[in-house]
Amino acid sequence: MTRHQIDPRQFSDSDLARHLLTVRGVQWMNGDRGAPLALLLRDHGVDPHTLHAxxxxxPVLRQTDLDVWVTACHEPAAALLADPRLTSQDTALGRRRxxxxxxxxGATVKYVLTVDDTALAADHADSARSAELTRDWLSGPAVERHRARTAAAFTGLALPDGERDAFDLLTDFVRPGTVAALAGLLGLPPGSVERYAALLPATxxxxxxxxxPPTLAAGRALVEGYDGIAALVDQALAAPPELPDGALAGLLRAAGGDxxxxxxxxxxxxxxxxxxxxxLAxxxxxxxxxxxxxxxxxxxxxxxAEAAVAETLRYDPPVRVVGRIAGEAMEIAGLPIAAGDLVTVxxxxxxxxxxAHPEPDRFLPGRTAGAAPLxxxxxxxxxxxxxxxxxxxEAVRVLVARRPRLTPAGEPVRHIRVPVTGAVARFPVRTAGRTAATQDGAVAAPR
Known part of the structure; x- marks a missing residue:
């Protein structure tokens, strides 16, 4: 029997803690007996690249636990992610256990928890509808119109400019610039941007x-942060005439007010x-x-910078693991997959x-050979x-222009229990000194 994710809002602290600890314990014990996916998901004391090999x-698809399958090979991974029979929801058991x-x-837990059954649970048909809705506002040509504004979001950030001053790449530069860039792209009301910046780290x-499974505190913070950002969106959508002419207003028009x-x-x-x-930045x-x-x-x-970002999508991607659920009994790579089984890429x-990739362990921006990132x-x-x-x-391009002699000031520190994204918590860097590019705080916007 497939177990699906739960909504943490519906459970007391004691029940939610029991759920999270049980899943964590099972993953830990399965890792101790050598189950490769469990070793990766418990995110502790394992070199993933050694395990990947x-x-x-x-076989290209392996059963690593009861009703759980995994692949580390590019060709079947691409096919699995493109297969519409693999979904984000177990249709036989409803939207959530x-x-x-x-x-x-009597079963392996599939998804631990989720805070949204809509935005975070899209399938292929949902994706096609969203692509049509966002074609004029979030597609490649559409967002290109915002390149100069996106660059300005990073150019305008204050950074230490004293000789050998250190700063945190994530909290002082990448995240605040991203907040400003996305708020500007969507056209959030100016008064909500500071609140968005305060809520985002919790998500x-x-x-x-x-x-x-996150810790209980991280799980509760996730709900609070997500719901807070949802409230900001709801407030913006409730008064569309007051919105700046950003993507949010355009999407409302494209959706006919829905x-x-x-x-x-x-x-x-x-x-x-x-x-x-x-x-990714x-x-x-x-x-x-x-x-x-x-x-x-x-x-x-x-x-x-664009080639460097493209190569990083392959070399160190911002999403490392994708789990999909078989919506029906099917055969994959000659193996029988039961309805409800978890298939992990x-x-x-x-x-x-x-x-799929020549010299796969080398960082080679601009490489022309190899398959597309997944x-x-x-x-x-x-x-x-x-x-x-x-x-x-734009974050990378502006940073290199403003701090051309940047050096690490220590190892990046990652959050705990982040096997899917490898999320950085702190990234200390140091600038080697002021340059002409930083004396007036200006970096030329791209044409």
């Missing part, structure tokens, strides 16, 4: 909590889009700092599959690709 080869998980459940586990789909798209952008953009900077020749290439030619492993093949987040790429690219 053991999962490649034949409403009982906490217990050791006597860090929004994707990770699907497959890995607020439900617009609300889902806005929440997906403001919460998940922000999580992916900040993760931080990972790109980390990769560039670890490869000084590539950092210098971006410094000399700022347009190369290890995106980061598949994107380093030597069968991150946005997940229909739940597919429409976010143009926005996430734009924000991350």
């Amino acid at each position: 053991t999962l490649r080869g034949t 409403r009982r906490v998980y217990s050791l006597g459940a 860090t586990h929004v994707l990770d909590s699907l497959l890995c 607020t439900a789909p617009v609300r889902s798209v806005a929440l997906l952008t403001l919460v998940v889009g922000a999580r992916l953009a900040t993760g 931080c990972s790109t900077v980390a990769a560039l700092l670890a490869h000084p020749d590539e950092w210098d290439a971006v410094r000399r030619e700022p347009a190369r 290890l995106v980061d492993a598949a994107q380093r599959d030597p069968a 991150v946005f093949a997940d229909p739940r987040i597919s429409l976010l690709e143009p926005v996430v790429r734009l924000v991350a690219t």
Whole structure:
């Protein structure tokens, strides 16, 4: 019997804690006996790349636990993410199991919890409808109109400019710039942007909590942060004449005034889009700092920031694991998959599959060989690709221009229990001194 995620709002602290601890305990025990997916999901004391190598080869899809399947190979991963029979909901059992998980459940928990059954649960048909709705507002050509404004969101941030002053890449630069960029893109009322900035950090586990139980405190904070951002969206949608002429107003017009789909798209952008953009920007900077020749290439030619971000999507993606549920009995790679089984794609492993990518463990911006990244093949987040790429690219481009001699001031510190996103909590960096680009705080906006 498949167990689905629960809505933490419906449970007391004691019941929610029991659910989270039980799932955590089961993942921990399964990891101790060598179950590879459990080792990855418990997110402790394992080198994922070493583990990924053991999962490649034949069979390309492996059963790692009761009614749970996993692949680390690119070709089947791409096929699985494109298969409409694999869904975000178990249709046979309704939209959610409403009982906490217990050791006597007789099944593996599928999704641990979720805070939204709409914005976070899109399937292929939902994705197609959203793509049509957002075509003129969040597609590639649409968001390109906001490139200069997005760059300005990062250019306008105050950074320490004293000799060898340190700052936190995430909290001082990437996240506040992302907040300003996304708020401007959607056209949130100016008075709500500060509140959005305050709420966003609490939503860090929004994707990770699907497959890995957060702590009780993090789970409650996630609900508070998500609901707070939802309230900001609802307030904006309740008074559309007062909205700036941003994507939110345009989406309302495209939807004929129907607020439900617009609300889902806005929440997906403001919460998940922000999580992916900040993760991608931080990972790109980390990769560039670890490869000084590539950092210098971006410094000399700022347009190369786009290639660096594109390669990071493959090399260190902002989504590492995607779990989908078989909506019907099916056969995948010659193996019988029962309805309700969990099929898990290890995106980061598949994107380093030597069968799909030459020299997969090298960071090579501008590479022309190899398959397309799989991150946005997940229909739940597919429409976010143009926005996430734009924000991350401008963050990297502006940072390199403003701090061309940036160096790490310590190792990036990651949150606990974030196997899906690898979310950074702190990223200390140090500037080697002032340059002409930073003396007046100005960086030329892209044309």
